Amino acid sequence: MVYASLIFEFLKIGVFSIGGGLATLPFLYDLADKYDWFTRETLIDMIAVSESTPGPIGLNMATYAGYAAGGVPGGVAATLSLITPSFFFIILIVKILDKFKENKLVKSAFYGIRPAVTALIASAAIEILRIALFRTQDFIDTKNLSDILKYGNVALFIIIFYLIRKLGGHPVFYICGAAVFGYLLNL
Numbered sequence: 001m002v003y004a005s006l007i008f009e010f011l012k013i014g015v016f017s018i019g020g021g022l023a024t025l026p027f028l029y030d031l032a033d034k035y036d037w038f039t040r041e042t043l044i045d046m047i048a049v050s051e052s053t054p055g056p057i058g059l060n061m062a063t064y065a066g067y068a069a070g071g072v073p074g075g076v077a078a079t080l081s082l083i084t085p086s087f088f089f090i091i092l093i094v095k096i097l098d099k100f101k102e103n104k105l106v107k108s109a110f111y112g113i114r115p116a117v118t119a120l121i122a123s124a125a126i127e128i129l130r131i132a133l134f135r136t137q138d139f140i141d142t143k144n145l146s147d148i149l150k151y152g153n154v155a156l157f158i159i160i161f162y163l164i165r166k167l168g169g170h171p172v173f174y175i176c177g178a179a180v181f182g183y184l185l186n187l
Helices: 002-016 021-034 040-052 057-100 104-133 136-142 151-167 171-185
Strands: none
Touching (some): 002 021, 021 104, 040 104, 040 171
């Protein structure tokens, strides 16, 4: 039963997550709420691992989620289900886009898709920030304003944001540095 659910859910994600891996995040949040495969907090860890490993983030996350739900067969089922719609869409687009690329309807459709994809990605980013930087449940429980922030995470976020803006550099250095920092803090 878990494999049928994985296939259905990741086929659905593959069809509707236009805009790349980050566009899959709202769908994955929905899965975290719907199934016990992973939690929203685990999803943040999945994002960190997916961003730190080679390959598309959506594909890495599908593999991770499928593996968490159903082992190796679950990982394979989720991964193949996620990429199957894209495979067929690309073939279809290549066949017809050349004929219709100047069509006003096609241009209008792409014009409308852009803000929708942007909203999906922004929604995912806000949820990531909320989970990574805030202790929402602690604040709700205590009503103490000092309990709302994860101070170490906020400090690391500010430092890395500043360094990226000031120095630039490859993201791998920041990811590795943050991983070391996190490890040292949790010793």
